[in-house]
Amino acid sequence: MxxxxxxxxxxxxxxxxxxxxxxxxxxxxxxxxxxxxxxxxxxxxxxxxxxxxxxxxxxxxxxxxxxxxxxxxxxxxxxxxxxYGPSEEKIDAARTQIKEAVHVPLGSFRTVSPEVIAAETGLSLEDATRAAQRHCSDPLIWQPTAKDVATAREIAAKWSLNLVKGGRFHTLCGPAxxxxxxxxxxxxxxxxxxxxxxxxxxxxxxxxxxxxxxxxxxxxxxxxxxxxxxxxxxxxxxxxxxxxxxxxxxxxxxxxxxxxxxxxxxxxxxxxxxxxxxxx
Ligand SMILES: [Mg+2]
Missing domain, CATH: 3.40.50.1000 (HAD superfamily/HAD-like)
Structure with missing residues (x-):
């Protein structure tokens, strides 16, 4: 009690x-x-x-x-x-490396248009525009295999970042x-x-x-x-x-x-x- x-x-x-x-x-x-x-x-x-x-x-x-x-x-x-960061530059650099290493197409909230975010999430276009205003984390838009996830996690770790699984997306973020x-x-x-x-x-x-x-x-x-x-x-x-x-x-x-x-x-x-x- x-x-x-x-x-x-x-x-x-x-x-x-x-x-x-x-x-x-x-x-x-x-x-x-x-x-x-x-x-x-x-x-x-x-x-x-x-x-x-x-x-x-x-x-x-x-x-x-x-x-x-x-x-x-x-x-x-x-x-x-x-x-608390990390910086936008760090997130973008790590994501670019992940994109080159995995075997599936990879977009993210920081790189696609609000229209794509709206389609992925069911959000309105206005809500999707607000969802795109990210500073220190980036949900990935992809259909990964388990191997792709492992590869992405490894690369994230090299940048001292995390790849965390929320309800819908793998998000590149952290270490906060x-x-x-x-x-x-x-x-x-x-x-x-x-x-x-x-x-x-x-x-x-x-x-x-x-x-x-x-x-x-x-x-x-x-x-x-x-x-x-x-x-x-x-x-x-x-x-x-x-x-x-x-x-x-x-x-x-x-x-x-x-x-x-x-x-x-x-x-x-x-x-x-x-x-x-x-x-x-
Ligand atoms: Mg949740």
Whole structure:
């Protein structure tokens, strides 16, 4: 049981976790999201999406208190953005070498037109344009064999980069991870909170992290409570990582997000806002 006096912070992946894999909707998570807002719990988006995409998403709904984009490469809180790299030049040079070494055609978000990104992702052309604004990571557009993936990983490693598998794409990025970015965001949240209270004491947070893909593992490992969201359309889910407090959500996407966050808040706060109780 977590101490109840500590503040809570929630870090969440988007695609396939808070957002439905096919429709990008978070509607099913609304009850838990409302509760998170009511409890003033900081909610941080941690995504392979670009800052341009995350800011646009947040502009309409103001869902998130902080944004971590490009798999941990950019961190934005209160309009102040920190870049962790790697440089665009390094990403482009590594990708060019991968393209020459593999046996399948290879494009990427940094090199193809927004029209191609739209076709690959189902995003609108405007959304695809925002998705293309990448600074330190690049999702590859290809149909690789296992050997191509191994070759690409080897080359990425030579450049001190990673090739991480998200829900849809292999993304060339790093060495910053979602886990390192989460740590940095916690430091920044603590400073923000101590400025607010003025007592100088650093706020410590009980952290909840939710994710569905291997690129979420470093973030889940950093969290006090890790929630693995099952992959949609898959019958069985086995744990992605060893964690002393790992929960596997009962459903995929925002349905699972809603159930898992509500269950955790029931456990570690005294605020059962179950609408059936309130309205029953
Ligand atoms: Mg995901």
């Amino acid at each position: 977590m101490p109840q006096s500590r503040a809570i912070a929630i870090f969440t992946d988007l695609d396939g976790t808070l957002l439905d894999h096919d429709t990008y909707s978070w509607e099913a998570a609304r009850p838990a999201l409302d509760r998170v807002k009511l409890l003033s719990i900081p909610l941080i988006a941690v995504s392979s999406k670009t800052l341009a995409e995350l800011e646009y998403l947040n502009q309409a709904v103001h869902l998130f208190d902080g944004l971590i984009g490009e798999n941990g490469g950019v961190i934005s809180l209160n309009g102040v953005t920190e870049h 991870s979602k886990g390192q970015a989460m740590k940095r965001m916690l430091e920044r949240l603590a400073v923000k909170q101590s400025n607010k209270t003025g007592n100088g004491a650093a706020q410590r947070y009980t952290t909840i992290a939710l994710g569905d893909s291997p690129n979420d593992i470093p973030m889940l490992q950093e969290a006090d409570i890790a929630v693995q969201i099952p992959t949609k359309h898959r019958v069985r889910t086995s744990p992605m990582l060893d964690h002393s407090n790992l929960r596997i959500a009962p459903h995929a996407g925002p349905d699972g997000w809603n159930a898992a966050v509500n269950a955790i808040l029931d456990e570690i706060t005294n605020t059962n806002k179950n609408s059936e109780v309130l309205h029953g």
